[in-house]
Amino acid sequence: MNAIAQQFKDQATRMTRDLHHRELIQTALGKYAVKRDEKIALFQDWQGARQRASEIKWNAVNHLDEYLVEFTKKLEARGTVVHWAGTAAQARGIITGIVKEKKARLVIKSKSMTSEEIHLNEALEKEGVEVVESDLGEFIVQLRHEAPYHIVFPAMHLTRGDISELFSRELKSAPTDSPEELTIIARRVLRQKYVKADVGITGANFAIAETGMISITENEGNARLTAALPRVMITLIGLEKVLPKLEDLALFLPMLATVGAAQAISGYNTLYGGPRQEGEADGPEEFHVVLLDNQRVAFLADAEQRDALHCIRCGACLNVCPVYRNVGGHAYGTTYCGPIGAVITPHLRGLKDWKHLSYASSLCGACTEGCPVKINLHHHLLQTRRNSGSENPVWWQKIAFKLFAPVANVRFFWAMATRLGRVGQRFHPLVKGTRLDPARAWTKTRETPKLAPQSFKEWWRQRK
Amino acid sequence: MKISLFIPCFIDLCFPKVGISMVRILEKLGHEVECPEAPACCGQPAFNTGYWDESRDTAIKVIEQYKDAEVVVIASGSCGAMMNVFYPELFAQTRHAEAAKAMAAKCFEFSSFLVNRLGVSDLGARFPARVTFHDGCHGLRELKIKREPRVLMEKVKGLELVEMDAAEVCCGFGGTFSAKFPMISTAMGEVKCDSALKTDAEYIVSNDSSCLMHIQGLLDRRGSKLKTIHLAEILAQS
Numbered sequence: 001m002n003a004i005a006q007q008f009k010d011q012a013t014r015m016t017r018d019l020h021h022r023e024l025i026q027t028a029l030g031k032y033a034v035k036r037d038e039k040i041a042l043f044q045d046w047q048g049a050r051q052r053a054s055e056i057k058w059n060a061v062n063h064l065d066e067y068l069v070e071f072t073k074k075l076e077a078r079g080t081v082v083h084w085a086g087t088a089a090q091a092r093g094i095i096t097g098i099v100k101e102k103k104a105r106l107v108i109k110s111k112s113m114t115s116e117e118i119h120l121n122e123a124l125e126k127e128g129v130e131v132v133e134s135d136l137g138e139f140i141v142q143l144r145h146e147a148p149y150h151i152v153f154p155a156m157h158l159t160r161g162d163i164s165e166l167f168s169r170e171l172k173s174a175p176t177d178s179p180e181e182l183t184i185i186a187r188r189v190l191r192q193k194y195v196k197a198d199v200g201i202t203g204a205n206f207a208i209a210e211t212g213m214i215s216i217t218e219n220e221g222n223a224r225l226t227a228a229l230p231r232v233m234i235t236l237i238g239l240e241k242v243l244p245k246l247e248d249l250a251l252f253l254p255m256l257a258t259v260g261a262a263q264a265i266s267g268y269n270t271l272y273g274g275p276r277q278e279g280e281a282d283g284p285e286e287f288h289v290v291l292l293d294n295q296r297v298a299f300l301a302d303a304e305q306r307d308a309l310h311c312i313r314c315g316a317c318l319n320v321c322p323v324y325r326n327v328g329g330h331a332y333g334t335t336y337c338g339p340i341g342a343v344i345t346p347h348l349r350g351l352k353d354w355k356h357l358s359y360a361s362s363l364c365g366a367c368t369e370g371c372p373v374k375i376n377l378h379h380h381l382l383q384t385r386r387n388s389g390s391e392n393p394v395w396w397q398k399i400a401f402k403l404f405a406p407v408a409n410v411r412f413f414w415a416m417a418t419r420l421g422r423v424g425q426r427f428h429p430l431v432k433g434t435r436l437d438p439a440r441a442w443t444k445t446r447e448t449p450k451l452a453p454q455s456f457k458e459w460w461r462q463r464k
Numbered sequence: 465m466k467i468s469l470f471i472p473c474f475i476d477l478c479f480p481k482v483g484i485s486m487v488r489i490l491e492k493l494g495h496e497v498e499c500p501e502a503p504a505c506c507g508q509p510a511f512n513t514g515y516w517d518e519s520r521d522t523a524i525k526v527i528e529q530y531k532d533a534e535v536v537v538i539a540s541g542s543c544g545a546m547m548n549v550f551y552p553e554l555f556a557q558t559r560h561a562e563a564a565k566a567m568a569a570k571c572f573e574f575s576s577f578l579v580n581r582l583g584v585s586d587l588g589a590r591f592p593a594r595v596t597f598h599d600g601c602h603g604l605r606e607l608k609i610k611r612e613p614r615v616l617m618e619k620v621k622g623l624e625l626v627e628m629d630a631a632e633v634c635c636g637f638g639g640t641f642s643a644k645f646p647m648i649s650t651a652m653g654e655v656k657c658d659s660a661l662k663t664d665a666e667y668i669v670s671n672d673s674s675c676l677m678h679i680q681g682l683l684d685r686r687g688s689k690l691k692t693i694h695l696a697e698i699l700a701q702s
Contacts (some may be wrong), residue, residue, distance in 0.1 A: 009645065017649035032628075044504065273595035322634045326479040326651040346695065360645050362638025362652065364513065365605035382550075389514025398518065401510040408473065408505035418477060445650040446681030449478040456471050456480035457501050460487075 004333065005356035011331035012360065021157065021328060028156060029319050035262035036319075038081065042264060043254075053251055054374035060209075060335045061300070062243050065243045067209040068291065074212020078274030080287045088118035088225060091292050095120060095125050095201070095234055102232055104129060104198035108190075110216070110223035111152055112203025112311055114236050114292055117335045120201070128372035132193045134222040136254035137444070139186055143170045149329035152260050152315035157328060162167035181258055190222070200230040200284065204237040205312070206252060212244045212273060214289065217253055219267040227272060233274070233284035239291045240309040252312065259316035259372045299347045308343045310373040316378055317367035323360060332357065339377045346384055358384035418455050425451050468533035470526070471570075472543040472674075474561040476504060479673045483539055485700035486574055490537070493526060496527075498528045507554075508537075508546040511641050516554060526565050533580065534573045539696070540670045541603025542639075549606045553576035573603055575671045575695055579612040583620050592622030596665040598656070598679065599670030601634050613671050613691060613695050620698060625661040637678035655681045661690060668689045668692045 001009070015021055040046045059066055072082045085091035099107060100402075107129055109115065113429030121131045133142040137154035141147065143166055148154030155163070163182055165172045193201075203225050206215040214235050218222045227233050243252065249269075257263040276283035300306050310338045313380075318324045330335045334345050334354070342357035358381040367377040407413045428448070431437045439448060455461075467490055471483045483499075490497050507522035526547070530536050538544040548571045578584045578687035597617070603609040617625050636652025638643065656679060660668050670688060672678050676692040683690050 013647040016647045022655070024652065140535035322636065322655070323648055324651045326648055326655070355558060359513075359641065360648060361647070362601070362634045362636055362641045364600075364601035364638070366632075366634065369605055382514075385512070385514030385515050387514075389516070393515070397513060398515055399514045401513070401518035402521070404505070404510070405518060408522050409503045409525045411502040414504045415500060421477065441646040444646060444682070445685060446653075447679070447684035448681065449474070449677045451477050452480045456476040456483040457499075457504075458485060459480055459500070460499055464540065 001356070002233050002353060004353050008331060008333055008356055008360070011333065015327045015331050022326060024157065024159065025325050025328065029325055032262050032319055036259060036316075039262055039264055040256040042109055043101045043258070044073045045369040049255060050249060050372055052403070053255055053372055054307070056243065056248050056251070056312060057306065057312075059238055060071070060244055061306065062238065063244075064242065064297075065299070067244055068239060071207050071209040071212055071242055072114060072291075074396070075274065075289055075392070078277065079210065079275045080212075080289055081150075083177060083290045085290055085292050085294070088294050090290075091236065091290055091294070092120060092289075093122040094290055094359045095236065096123055096129075098234060099124060099199050099322065100127060102198055104232070106130045106136055106193065106197045106201045107201055108132050108193050108230060109138075109200070110202045110218065110226040111138050112236055113335060114203050114238050115201065115313075116239075117294065118150060118236070118292065132190070132197070132307050134190050134194070134220075134226055134434045135218070136183060136186055136220055139190065140166065140339070143167075145336070147330065147437070150315055151313050151338075159335070163172060187448070194229045197226075197230045199232045199234060199397035200226040200228075201236065202226055204235050204241060205256065206247070206249065207237055207242045207294075208246050208271070209242055211271075213246070214271065214272040215243075215249055215269070217256060217265075217266040217269045218263070221268050223274070224268060224270055227270070228282055228285065231284060232286045233272075233275070234288045234290065236290045236292060238296060239293055240311075255372050256312055256314050259319075259370065260314035262268075292300050295348045299344070299401075304383055304407070305343065305347070307373075307375050308340070308347075308377075308380060310375055313340075314372060316370045316372060317375075320366040320370040322364065322366065323362070327360075339381070343375070343377055343380045343384065346388075351384070351388055355384060355388040358382075358388070372408050380400055414457070418451070419449050419456070465500065466496045467665075468530055468536045469497055470506070470530070470538045470547070471499060471540070472540045473505045473590060474677065475539050475563060475673050478562065478665055478677065482530065482673055482694040482696050484538070485696040486508060486539055489578075489696065490563075492587075493582065494549055502524045503529060506543040506546045508543060508550075509639055511554060511564070511624065512641075514621070515586050515629070519554060520558070520560075522559060524562075526549070527555075527560060527563050530567060533658075534555045534568065535577070536567070536643070538571055538573055539578045540674060541573050541600045541607060541609060541673050544571060544576075545602035545606035547571045551660065559613065563652050564565040573607055573609055573671065575603075575616055576607065576609050578699075579615050587616070587699045588636050589619075589699045589701050590621040590702050593666045594624045594626060594664065595667040595669045595693075595698075596626050596660050596663045597631060598628075598630045598635060598670040598672075599632050600670055600675045603671055604632060609671070610700075611661070613669075616699060623698070626665055628659045628663045628665075631660050635675045635679050637675050639674070642678060649678070653678055657682050657688070661688070662690065666691065669695055669698060 275287035507519040511519035
């Protein structure tokens with residue numbers, strides 16, 4: 001097991017023992033599931049909507065070459081500067097370059113998982129720039145020097161008490177149990193930052209090719225302030241986020257709100273089409289859009305799994321995943337956690353280092369069932385295991401399965417194995433739970449099933 | 465009808481009563497049952513671990529053995545999903561592709577076979593107990609079996625079904641996953657046991673013994689009185 005896999009296993013094991021965490025997450029996501037289902041019921045035909053969404057995304061992802069060009073042309077026509085970044089390093093270089101050119105001291109950001117993917121904050125801070133996250137959850141985890149715990153709910157793992165304590169320590173505010181008061185405390189800090197910031201950086205939920213617009217959906221209004229107040233606006237977006245038509249949002253915005261946050265529609269839905277135009281009263285003087293590849297185009301070559309590029313980062317698969325619900329978002333040790341993370345991370349960061357995530361699944365399929373754009377997530381995990389098994393087989397496992405085949409296939413061998421198993425079972429109590437126990441992974445927490453004195457096949461033979 | 469039964473390895477070795485109950489039920493309904501003694505495994509452990517070549521070594525045997533069968537009834541939703549859903553994928557672009565598809569088309573999980581193929585719901589069974597039902601993931605999501613076991617349980621005299629919260633959430637077994645990541649698997653199982661215990665049921669019933677093996681292992685370690693039982697064992701009681 002490589003170091004990354006070992007770290008995942010250690011972290012996951014630690015989290016599964018944390019019963020406070022278990023209770024907190026199970027309760028929060030249990031409530032989410034009830035509300036999500038209420039909102040799903042508002043759709044006339046939810047399964048039809050999923051089908052349509054997956055078709056739109058399929059078309060978009062399979063014609064990226066056309067839609068991205070259309071998107072770029074339309075944006076540029078209104079004075080936006082579009083940058084193409086092949087790698088994370090290039091994207092960081094482009095953004096820090098703009099920030100340095102503007103001699104910016106303070107950057108305000110709205111929520112962007114893509115910026116987490118390229119580790120943008122660290123890069124900016126290294127240049128001596130102060131970076132402030134303006135999404136409340138992101139603001140909280142930034143104060144804790146933590147990565148987001150969840151794609152949509154970055155601070156879901158914290159209680160009101162934890163946040164109050166954090167604010168008291170970091171912002172010197174009076175302790176409070178009221179969510180409203182906690183929000184006001186953050187708001188007071190953030191309002192100052194919006195006004196002082198030289199550059200605003202946002203992510204994006206969708207890129208509309210037809211009109212050359214960025215769609216951002218949010219509940220706090222922080223992305224609007226991030227986009228509107230600073231002189232320069234930069235939007236970082238993964239190039240798979242493109243949608244062909246403006247009308248596609250009529251499906252995708254309510255869909256994202258429904259499964260993402262159990263809302264019919266998010267509080268603020270904004271389209272950004274360029275910098276301040278002549279005669280307009282507000283908006284940034286400069287608007288830069290950074291389109292990020294970072295292995296996405298290479299991912300397209302995988303015909304089996306390319307539908308993972310349909311992902312709208314709603315977090316629905318995390319919310320229903322019993323593994324995620326027990327190990328939490330930080331255990332994964334990478335930007336995208338949960339089932340979607342287990343599928344895309346081997347593509348984004350390498351199969352050899354990240355294959356373990358595909359094995360850390362019972363393959364229950366709750367993710368696939370919950371995915372609004374119908375990504376076949378759990379079957380992709382099986383394919384990742386297959387790719388890993390053929391590229392980097394674990395030799396003892398391969399040999400074990402090779403030897404198992406004749407045992408299972410030949411009646412005589414199976415009968416022998418059955419008898420041998422009974423002998424083994426008689427001696428098992430001597431080593432049970434010790435280091436010598438071959439079934440230790442099981443017996444540490446579970447009793448072993450007993451081999452029946454007469455197996456089914458022995459019964460069948462006797463009966464005949 | 466001549467019915468070919470497929471008894472998975474763990475049912476053969478640890479839960480023979482499940483298979484025996486199935487034979488008795490199908491014979492009582494007037495069918496002829498045959499059960500080839502080999503192969504003992506559908507090939508799922510190797511398949512799920514990523515060793516498809518090795519999985520095919522066993523799966524080919526299954527396909528050959530059941531080539532002439534009219535219908536194949538499988539005593540587990542998980543192995544059922546393997547044969548029904550994954551065989552065509554496993555053998556795609558091999559010379560067994562057609563045979564795998566033909567095999568998949570005639571495979572039925574036990575409860576689905578009774579309800580959907582035979583159109584039977586009342587087996588005249590009696591089982592006076594309060595029970596809760598666990599939907600095995602493979603049966604539920606790969607084979608879309610949700611209604612069938614409930615249709616069958618409804619007709620069992622004396623049986624009271626109390627649905628648990630999150631009946632559709634995985635028990636954490638997941639085959640080799642339970643040994644590769646034992647603590648995650650255990651935590652998932654504990655969540656499952658907790659929701660089952662809240663129903664005050666005497667039994668957790670399922671149509672998949674592999675989930676029940678995991679759940680029972682956890683319950684026994686806790687010293688809980690809650691027991692697990694396969695649906696077929698209930699349906700064979702009179």
